Amino acid sequence: MSNEETLLASDLPLSEPQREILRTLIGSIIPASRDYGAPGADDPLIFKDILVTARSYTDMFEAGLEDIDQQAIRDHDGVGFAALSETDRRAMAEHLSRTLNPFLRTLVSITAQCYYRDDRVMQTLGMEPRPPFPKGFTIEEGDWTLLEPVRRRGKLYRDVDG
Amino acid sequence: MSNDPVDILIIGAGASGAALAWTLAETRMRIVCLEQGDWLNPAEYPSAGKDWESRQYSDFSISPNQRKRITDYPVNDQDSPISVANFNGVGGSTILYAGHYPRFHPSDFRVKTLDNVADDWPLDYTDLEPYYAENDKMMGVSGLAGDPAYPPKPAVMPPLPLGKSGQVLGKGFNAMGWHWWPSDSAIASTTYDGRDKCANLGACTVGCAQGAKASSDITYWPHAIRAGVEVRTRCRVREISVNENDMASGVTYYDVDGNEHFQAAEVVVLACNGVGTPRILLNSVSNRFPNGLANRNGLVGKNLMFHPYASIQGIFDQPLDGYMGPGNCIWSQQFYETDRSRDFVRGFTYEITRGRGPVATALTGMFSGRIPWGEEHHQRYRELFNQITGMVAICEDLPEPHNTVSLDPELKDSDGIPAPKITYKLSDNSRRMLDYAVDRGVEILEAAGATDVMTEAPIAVGGWHLMGTTRMGVDPEHSVVNEWGRSHDVRNLFVVDGSIFVTSAGVNPTRTIQALSLYIGDTMKKRLTTLFD
Numbered sequence: 017m018s019n020e021e022t023l024l025a026s027d028l029p030l031s032e033p034q035r036e037i038l039r040t041l042i043g044s045i046i047p048a049s050r051d052y053g054a055p056g057a058d059d060p061l062i063f064k065d066i067l068v069t070a071r072s073y074t075d076m077f078e079a080g081l082e083d084i085d086q087q088a089i090r091d092h093d094g095v096g097f098a099a100l101s102e103t104d105r106r107a108m109a110e111h112l113s114r115t116l117n118p119f120l121r122t123l124v125s126i127t128a129q130c131y132y133r134d135d136r137v138m139q140t141l142g143m144e145p146r147p148p149f150p151k152g153f154t155i156e157e158g159d160w161t162l163l164e165p166v167r168r169r170g171k172l173y174r175d176v177d178g
Numbered sequence: 179m180s181n182d183p184v185d186i187l188i189i190g191a192g193a194s195g196a197a198l199a200w201t202l203a204e205t206r207m208r209i210v211c212l213e214q215g216d217w218l219n220p221a222e223y224p225s226a227g228k229d230w231e232s233r234q235y236s237d238f239s240i241s242p243n244q245r246k247r248i249t250d251y252p253v254n255d256q257d258s259p260i261s262v263a264n265f266n267g268v269g270g271s272t273i274l275y276a277g278h279y280p281r282f283h284p285s286d287f288r289v290k291t292l293d294n295v296a297d298d299w300p301l302d303y304t305d306l307e308p309y310y311a312e313n314d315k316m317m318g319v320s321g322l323a324g325d326p327a328y329p330p331k332p333a334v335m336p337p338l339p340l341g342k343s344g345q346v347l348g349k350g351f352n353a354m355g356w357h358w359w360p361s362d363s364a365i366a367s368t369t370y371d372g373r374d375k376c377a378n379l380g381a382c383t384v385g386c387a388q389g390a391k392a393s394s395d396i397t398y399w400p401h402a403i404r405a406g407v408e409v410r411t412r413c414r415v416r417e418i419s420v421n422e423n424d425m426a427s428g429v430t431y432y433d434v435d436g437n438e439h440f441q442a443a444e445v446v447v448l449a450c451n452g453v454g455t456p457r458i459l460l461n462s463v464s465n466r467f468p469n470g471l472a473n474r475n476g477l478v479g480k481n482l483m484f485h486p487y488a489s490i491q492g493i494f495d496q497p498l499d500g501y502m503g504p505g506n507c508i509w510s511q512q513f514y515e516t517d518r519s520r521d522f523v524r525g526f527t528y529e530i531t532r533g534r535g536p537v538a539t540a541l542t543g544m545f546s547g548r549i550p551w552g553e554e555h556h557q558r559y560r561e562l563f564n565q566i567t568g569m570v571a572i573c574e575d576l577p578e579p580h581n582t583v584s585l586d587p588e589l590k591d592s593d594g595i596p597a598p599k600i601t602y603k604l605s606d607n608s609r610r611m612l613d614y615a616v617d618r619g620v621e622i623l624e625a626a627g628a629t630d631v632m633t634e635a636p637i638a639v640g641g642w643h644l645m646g647t648t649r650m651g652v653d654p655e656h657s658v659v660n661e662w663g664r665s666h667d668v669r670n671l672f673v674v675d676g677s678i679f680v681t682s683a684g685v686n687p688t689r690t691i692q693a694l695s696l697y698i699g700d701t702m703k704k705r706l707t708t709l710f711d
């Protein structure tokens with residue numbers, strides 16, 4: 017059993033080939049970073065989160081991924097998107113990023129939503145991997161003497177009488 | 179649940195319905211509030227989970243069309259550049275509002291006299307002042323006394339912290355020589371009336387799990403219920419009935435199982451916001467009111483006002499508050515009043531939006547082309563993360579009869595009740611005001627040290643404020659309700675929400691909606707023996 021089969025419930029959306037296109041695509045959007053020690057969006061845990069979140073957009077995803085795959089096949093002598101060379105995949109991703117259609121906007125949104133709530137990603141940003149509530153955060157009070165120029169200028173509101 | 183006749187029937191448990199129920203409770207009349215939504219459980223608010231930002235796109239979206247809860251009704255806003263934002267439940271849209279809580283100004287009630295536009299209100303700031311004060315105590319308002327943009331007003335609690343973002347932008351305003359002040363906020367900065375103080379969750383607009391934000395489910399309603407008011411949830415009103423004397427006799431509503439009920443009432447009060455209220459009136463068709471209840475002059479649903487919003491956000495090369503802290507921070511009313519040297523009348527408020535969360539940062543950057551796909555994503559993202567702050571400009575919208583709420587001929591809610599349709603065109607005055615606000619906002623951000631500025635005007639999803647569709651006035655030919663909220667046509671029918679606004683001012687409306695509701699309630703109490711005369 018592969019890692020993916022271990023991770024994915026049987027009722028996840030999309031066919032296996034479509035999932036492979038999706039995995040490749042989101043890995044092109046946010047790849048892993050050695051410099052920042054950050055996983056890519058195609059990390060198994062994040063990918064599963066994306067698949068689950070995308071459930072309510074299954075029709076849109078099926079059509080959008082099929083379009084991208086057909087585009088790759090047309091432009092690269094029958095080679096589908098997931099099988100493109102790294103150079104060709106990067107070039108195609110660059111093109112897609114400049115022509116965001118409704119599917120790609122939704123995909124980017126879901127990818128960002130799932131990626132930036134992953135514990136490991138939050139930690140690379142210096143965040144504690146936790147929800148805001150109940151601990152909350154600390155905000156510095158700030159320097160209220162900054163208001164002195166405003167006080168000196170005096171009344172601003174408009175009189176209505178006379 | 180009994181449908182025995184009640185004295186006062188309030189439709190809607192949001193900002194205005196809660197305030198009215200509370201103030202009328204002391205009369206010992208039998209008061210029932212019908213609310214189509216549920217009680218919310220703060221423990222289930224998004225900020226209690228790491229997916230809190232994602233839920234802004236699903237069950238806690240500001241758009242009923244995206245949220246699609248069974249308790250929502252759809253809104254056809256395809257014919258409007260600004261889409262409707264609301265929430266349905268006990269607390270209404272205060273569940274999701276930011277808690278920005280300005281008062282109107284004295285001039286806002288006199289725009290015809292002062293600027294020869296729209297109409298004066300049939301009451302003024304001094305009429306509302308004691309009700310503002312009463313409401314401030316009930317909701318719990320944080321702020322700093324002495325704002326030169328307002329007549330003197332007390333602060334119930336200390337202001338929310340300036341933080342890094344407020345300091346940076348305060349310096350920017352100072353560099354321009356322009357007004358700014360800590361925002362009045364319906365957020366507790368200290369423990370208050372059983373509520374805990376703000377914990378800087380950074381998630382005010384998806385419901386406050388801390389209970390620091392003053393949504394009316396945790397402010398007015400507990401007091402009103404203890405005083406004897408009954409709230410019935412999952413009760414969706416279809417229409418108001420009238421008798422042969424043009425008096426409201428009660429309402430027909432559907433319960434959670436879709437069963438139809440009739441609730442008789444001596445007085446019916448609409449508190450459903452500037453879209454929901456005209457929707458019910460227009461759905462209440464009878465032989466005596468063939469064009470909708472209280473609509474003999476045809477004004478129900480007309481003069482819809484939003485506040486067109488501009489967003490001006492700067493990227494700085496220093497850490498700011500980012501995902502932490504309440505969104506509310508400081509405001510500026512430097513450009514609030516009419517200045518004849520400009521090419522528009524009336525004005526706007528800048529409200530500083532402190533920062534944004536990690537997901538919002540990514541989407542802002544990726545959709546604006548500032549964060550690319552691929553390996554550079556990470557470095558460019560970190561140049562924006564916790565380094566964005568800026569403002570929105572909330573522009574006064576003037577009433578125009580062609581901006582309307584009507585009934586969609588096809589769209590219906592889950593109970594089969596016709597849904598509202600919005601027809602709205604941004605006026606030339608609003609367009610010019612937005613452009614001016616963007617230009618001045620860019621100057622402020624650059625003076626504050628922004629290295630890059632992002633703008634959007636109008637904010638397409640920014641229809642938070644719904645006003646004007648059953649306007650108040652003394653003349654029955656030119657208004658739907660009188661100067662104390664009573665329908666000109668139906669003498670036991672009242673409206674207490676933002677529908678009755680004559681003009682919109684350039685500030686968030688909730689504080690004024692609630693003060694007006696208290697004012698109307700107090701007037702009703704004083705006139706109990708002559709209420710229908």
